Amino acid sequence: MSKPTADPAALELGVDRTSPVPLYHQLAQQLEAAVEEGRLAPGTLLGNEIDLASRLGLSRPTVRQAIQSLVDKGIMVRRRGVGTQVVHSEVGRPLEPSSLYDDLEAAGGHPTTRVLRNTVEPAGPRVADVLGVAEGSDVHLVERIRYAYDEPLALLRNHLPPGTVDLDTARLESTGLYRMLRGAGIAMHSARQSIGARPATAEEAAVLAETEGAVLLTMERTTFDDTGRAIECGSHLYRASRYSFDFQLLVR
CATH class of the missing domain: 1.10.10.10 (Winged helix-like DNA-binding domain superfamily/Winged helix DNA-binding domain)
Structure with a gap:
């Protein structure tokens, strides 16, 4: 275009x-x-x-x-x-359990997605611990690039316990993961996440249209349903030049 x-x-x-x-x-x-x-x-x-x-x-x-x-x-x-x-306005996102796809759509960012990987792999120690499954057991991995305003914004990696939801690649490219989870009747109750920053590797920079060493925001998130079960854990990278997290703090 x-x-x-x-x-x-x-x-x-x-x-x-x-x-x-x-x-x-x-x-x-x-x-x-x-x-x-x-x-x-x-x-x-x-x-x-x-x-x-x-x-x-x-x-x-x-x-x-x-x-x-x-x-x-x-x-x-x-x-x-x-x-x-x-350039497009920096994408701001509230610091709460929300879907990047939904946030971008609400802000008029015209989100699109390209799925890089949609597969089953053995759970490593961290993923097994977070999802509460045995190390080496099968978990689903989805890796995607999320675009806003026709520009790459984030590299998203999510692991889910097997059988959580039908992870059809075509649907993953047309909607958000959280929307698919809600559509499967899963009630997402809470999430635990940590945010940081680090320089982009050469491979990450190429994917996100940045220069090697550019600052990327990192987010590690585990989402729980209303029974307390971990239903997904994400490891996401965002372009710091296009993205920010918004905090609302209560002063007591």
Whole structure:
């Protein structure tokens, strides 16, 4: 799907050469305002720097400096072979037992999924302990990439006890795991999770469209049903540049 390209004329950009404010900063401020006001929508390509400089009567280095300042602020991103693009808003997620798919859908993020693995494997020590099964016994593994706004957002690995739910690959790519669990009549009651951060490996960076060593948020979660049985344990990686967890704290 092709991305829309900004029309500089429609944005009514301009600079005041009598102002003490540097020209690049004036342009950067106007572009940032256009993003905040929705005149430059997420995903929009900014267009050719040479053309933009010509339209505004500015030098190309001035335009490049303005755009770079917005790249540094995380408002735009340069993509090889694509150009400069307005980034999508960071996805915020409440720190509660919720489905990433449902949260993205509610926020208008148009979630999509690609299943990398959907298989049965022997439970390792950690998974066996968390799910309350014998080490080496069969557990189901599902590994997926979750996309939002057509960009990779998270790498999700989930282990489930066998027979918990029919994990059809086509359904996993069209809906969320929690929605499938609810549809199977499983009442999810609570979850225990821990959050951290670490640098991306080369393989993870390639999957998530990041650079090797970029910061990834980590989440380890175990979800329990209303009988106290562990029904899944997840080990998830999120792009810190596109994702955050929201905390609500009570002061006593």
